[in-house]
Amino acid sequence: MGGTSTDYGYSNKTFGVYAFGFILCIFLTLVPFYAVIHSIASYEYLAAIILVSAVAQFFVQIVCFLRLNTKTEQGKINVWSFVFTGVVAFVVIAGSVWIMCNLNYFMMH
Amino acid sequence: MNSKVVAHAHNSDAADILGFWLYIMTDCILFGTLFAVYLVLHTSTSYGPSLKHLIDLNYVLGETMFLLLSNFAFGLAIIASYRKKGFMTSLMLLLTFALGLAFVFMEVKEFIHLVHEGYSWDVSGAASAFFTLVGTHGLHVSLGLIWILVVTMQIMTMGLNGAVTRRLTYLGLFWNFLDIVWIFVFSVVYLFGAI
Known part of the structure; x- marks a missing residue:
């Protein structure tokens, strides 16, 4: 495994989880930027896209990067x-x- | 025989990390208040210019990518430290530093551009709130950059011993926290500001 034995309350970071989180984060960043730059929808839909992407990326970072559990x-x-x-x-x-x-x-x- | 000593060291280490975690939680509240100020004041442009026409989203996307890549590079440094590869850890930390520096550089350049366009921090309540919120984040990142250099030097001189690994954990929490705050900065300030 190659992990540390000390319990800091954060799971050990493994490359797989990390890379997965990273790709998700890039996706969740590009989507709202693309939507707003090309203004693909009305204000309400754009606002919803921004909020949903931000909250989703927040949780991806908490789980995949910070490894809270x-x-x-x-x-x-x-x-x-x-x-x-x-x-x-x-x-x-x-x-x-x-x-x-x-x-x-x-x-x- | 040694188990008691080990258990003690183990617990105090965990308590130290928890203490640092609690500091980050208080920093969350600091940013929360700055977001509240921004949300309240962002329409108060008075007679000054509004931010909307000055935002270049492609530029902000570039900044965001630098910070995200920097965060990922830090993760690689942590993984290298688990495998006790001191050189690789330092190398990844320097990469983290370079990417973070690119972020700060772009942000400062953007601020200078905004001031030249007449969107200075003293023209309106909205501008003050904008520079306070984004500037505080940028200041955190800048201090984090200095910290990255210090820890890199410690790894090079002392190796990956217990204390240095613990400091690396603190720094990781801090660096990741800054990226999380940035998600809300670019969403609330830049994306909503540009719609």
């Missing part, structure tokens, strides 16, 4: 701290946008 105790701690951070980031971003939109709305009406 829940197989070991350490891995579970990593994943849960990550999920917690996601919740905080969501509250910060969605909360800010929500408040500012509301503010804007009530200034105009």
Whole structure:
């Protein structure tokens, strides 16, 4: 195997998984760029393509590159701290946008 | 007899890595706040120019590819380090460095171009938010580049011992994290900005 024995909570990187993730990432980058450069669809569809590709590439990188997993105790701690951070980031971003939109709305009406 | 010592070293190593992971999580929140600022301010162009006509998507695609390739080269360095091939690891780290440097170089050139076109950071709230978000990411990448050089030198002088391998793991988490943040930067700022 040639892996390290220490448990950092990340699975060992193997070339196969890595190369697979890399090809997927290139694909998921080219698709939205192509779609927007050639504006192949209406705004709603383009927005959907961008968002879906971004989220898909995010998960590909988490799984294939960072190798987050829940197989070991350490891995579970990593994943849960990550999920917690996601919740905080969501509250910060969605909360800010929500408040500012509301503010804007009530200034105009 | 040695199992207790080994177990201790093993646990403290894992705790160190977890600590670094938690630092990266706080950095996520930093970028989260900058994204929130950008989302709130990106329409506030006041009387200044808007970003839309200044974005060259082919150029940004080039930047993105350099960062992605750099990330992949780092993965090859990690794989070489598992096989205890110090020279190969250093070589791949230098490749990572070169590709990352190309990314930073392109970004700085783009910033200079934008300022020449009148899209300076002081013309509007949108421009300030843009330069803060993209600039903070670029600053992280630049610091990562220095760090890559330091770790490469450590591998060359000390070899792939336990401490150096651990530092390589930290650096890997950091470098991968920067590429993940970039996915959202190019999607939210450049692609949505260009529609």
